[in-house]
Amino acid sequence: MGRVEDILAVLDNMYPAAHCELNHTNSLELLIAVMLSAQSTDASVNRLTTGLFTKYRTLQDYLDVPLDVLEQDLRAIGLYKNKAANIKKTCQMLKTLYGGEVPASQDALESLPGVGRKTANVVLSVWFDVPRIAVDTHVERVSKRLKLATWKDAPRQVEDKLMRKIPKNKWSKTHHQMIFFGRYHCTARRPKCEECPLQGPCRYPNIHPRSR
DNA sequence: ATCCCGAGGG
DNA sequence: CCCTCTGGAT
Numbered sequence: 001m002g003r004v005e006d007i008l009a010v011l012d013n014m015y016p017a018a019h020c021e022l023n024h025t026n027s028l029e030l031l032i033a034v035m036l037s038a039q040s041t042d043a044s045v046n047r048l049t050t051g052l053f054t055k056y057r058t059l060q061d062y063l064d065v066p067l068d069v070l071e072q073d074l075r076a077i078g079l080y081k082n083k084a085a086n087i088k089k090t091c092q093m094l095k096t097l098y099g100g101e102v103p104a105s106q107d108a109l110e111s112l113p114g115v116g117r118k119t120a121n122v123v124l125s126v127w128f129d130v131p132r133i134a135v136d137t138h139v140e141r142v143s144k145r146l147k148l149a150t151w152k153d154a155p156r157q158v159e160d161k162l163m164r165k166i167p168k169n170k171w172s173k174t175h176h177q178m179i180f181f182g183r184y185h186c187t188a189r190r191p192k193c194e195e196c197p198l199q200g201p202c203r204y205p206n207i208h209p210r211s212r
Numbered sequence: 213a214t215c216c217c218g219a220g221g222g
Numbered sequence: 223c224c225c226t227c228t229g230g231a232t
Contacts, residue, residue: 022228038229044219045228078217082230116230136228155229179228188226189222 086114
């Protein structure tokens with residue numbers, strides 16, 4: 001069995017039910033939750049959206065509210081001023097350009113302020129079931145440690161290499177498994193290397209010989 | 213390359 | 223205290 005196949009098998013075994021952990025009940029809520037997740041934990045986002053999605057139920061609710069009020073409603077999360085402005089502008093564009101719906105196209109999504117490639121990929125994959133691999137901080141770190149990419153690769157290059165190495169029908173599942181692995185096991189700061197079933201393919205011990 | 217930017221963990 | 227969190231725009 002090849003190296004990549006081994007890694008996928010281990011991830012399947014560790015996280016058979018990996019999934020999107022951002023709470024949402026429709027495409028607008030998912031889009032906003034992903035926008036809010038920039039440089040924030042999903043736990044923080046969910047804590048915030050519990051109340052937010054109760055207060056803001058429709059697209060129009062975001063359009064009607066004054067910017068400074070929305071800012072205060074997002075205050076508990078990082079980058080809240082940027083996020084408030086982007087959400088308001090994005091909702092305006094959804095209304096005027098996309099019939100009040102979240103578009104299912106990569107270009108349309110990325111044209112929205114505050115929505116880049118990573119956010120677009122998550123929405124496409126999670127909501128529209130389009131095969132994509134969103135490269136966030138976890139996926140990037142895990143990919144580099146497991147030698148699925150090199151240390152110098154930018155997120156876009158990591159994405160290309162993953163798409164080449166992973167069967168397309170597994171992109172979405174593997175994406176979430178890498179998130180879980182990065183979030184709960186192969187953490188940025190003190191990865192649990194001693195109890196890791198992926199020590200074989202990992203380069204981390206060679207780069208940080210005695211760290212833990 | 214830098215800025216935005218709060219909360220939680222170690 | 224310092225680091226990290228499903229980034230994006232300039």
